[in-house]
Amino acid sequence: MSGDPLESAQPMASTPCYGTTAIAFHWVVFVFVLIVGILGLLHDDWPKATQSFWINIHAVLGILLWGTVLARLAWRLGHLPPPLPGNVGSMAKRLSSPVHLTLYALLLATPLIGVVTFVYHGRIFDFGIFQLDPGIQKNRAVFKPTENIHEYLAYALFTLAGLHAAAALWHALYLRDGVLRRMWPLKSGRSVHCGKGCGDSP
Secondary structure, three states: OOOOOOOOOOOOOOEEOOOHHHHHHHHHHHHHHHHHHHHHHOHHHOOHHHHHHHHHHHHHHHHHHHHHHHHHHHHHOOOOOOOOOOOOOHHHHHHHHHHHHHHHHHHHHHHHHHHHHHHOOOOOEEOOOOEEOOOOOOOHHHHHHHHHHHHHHHHHHHHHHHHHHHHHHHHHHHHOOOOHHHOOOOOOOOOEEOOOOOOOOO
8 A cells, every 4th residue: 555645556457437428417517618718718819800709609508507506416415426546545536525525516616607697788688499598788887797717717627627537647657647547438347337327317
């Protein structure tokens, strides 16, 4: 056993993994965060002629992200996650739950504040096949502070998600302890074990 709480012992021959539904939720949320984040970062670079269009796409995808996270949390209530491999360091085990809870909080709060900002800009949601007009007039006293809060939350989310991804790569490429394999969609049958108690089991 390693003396370093960040280190892991030798890789386990069998790693309890998440189920198909949990893995699908994880990677769909990842793709949404990536696309919505890029659109947000490009906000000031859009030409005036297309700026409203891209802001609407950013907002609509943000709503879809929020709904997906809610669905993931609702599904998670009835499905226990698989245990961490026994060879994972003590610090990694202690940080796992707080980091995931913070990520969930940011994933829920950031789009909500973004919707408030969007609405109080006097904008209309255009979903392509229908439009949703909240009927709220533009109000700088509301959208200006919420715009700043939305931006701060987004940067906090990107930072924590980036650290989360870096930690996953550290486990996969350096420690080789099977942590990333638990959520990886392409699995080797010899290195991963899924059974009762994994992510798709109630």
